[in-house]
Amino acid sequence: MTPHPSCPAGARACPGLRTAAADCRGCPLYANATQTVFGEGDVPARLLLLGEQPGDQEDRQGRPFVGPAGKVLTRALSDAGIDRRQTYTTNAVKHFKFTIPEGRKRRIHKSPDLRELTACRPWLLAELRVVAPELVVALGATAGKALLGSTFRVTQQRGALLPWPKLDENGEADEGIRGLVATIHPSAVLRADDRESAYQGLVSDLRVVAEVLDGQRGT
Numbered sequence: 001m002t003p004h005p006s007c008p009a010g011a012r013a014c015p016g017l018r019t020a021a022a023d024c025r026g027c028p029l030y031a032n033a034t035q036t037v038f039g040e041g042d043v044p045a046r047l048l049l050l051g052e053q054p055g056d057q058e059d060r061q062g063r064p065f066v067g068p069a070g071k072v073l074t075r076a077l078s079d080a081g082i083d084r085r086q087t088y089t090t091n092a093v094k095h096f097k098f099t100i101p102e103g104r105k106r107r108i109h110k111s112p113d114l115r116e117l118t119a120c121r122p123w124l125l126a127e128l129r130v131v132a133p134e135l136v137v138a139l140g141a142t143a144g145k146a147l148l149g150s151t152f153r154v155t156q157q158r159g160a161l162l163p164w165p166k167l168d169e170n171g172e173a174d175e176g177i178r179g180l181v182a183t184i185h186p187s188a189v190l191r192a193d194d195r196e197s198a199y200q201g202l203v204s205d206l207r208v209v210a211e212v213l214d215g216q217r218g219t
């Protein structure tokens, strides 16, 4: 597999985990998806970006955030002063969940449920152990709920440095993580009536991330 130009480490990241995840049957989503879409990027990385689940393009290409939302993400990171090549990108759920409405051909994204999020959690914990990030960015409500539980509200909690929850009973996956910053999902920019203001909101939240990494904001 050719590494993504914006992620030089590309498919070389976490080879053992990636191979194991390719055969995951932990929930029924594998049956209709093309493949497992594991995370990729720098390992270790100071920043781990967590999305919801692969979209249509990601499912076909087997790589996270390579479709339209990924393009928004890469540009917003750059505008916030963050180089995506120095990050690790993954999703809370590693298979594409979709429906095909009757009489249509296009696959329509469906949000993963709690059971699917829970089934996929061991992969995220394994990635956190290997990537050992200082900071995690939750991209959208599902990623936020995967980390902070069902009470998480992106509208209320975005753009601030939040305490890192204890996710791993052994503590290994949590070690060294200073916190998390939540923001909107990049695809929300593409759906917004006012795309420019949604985009600027995303960049502004990511600037908080850059400031934490630069040591200008404490934990």
Ligand code: URA
Pocket (backbone or CB within 6 Å): 051, 052, 053, 054, 055, 058, 063, 064, 065, 066, 067, 069, 070, 091, 187
């Ligand atoms: N949306 C996500 O949450 N993740 C991807 O990888 C692509 C779109």
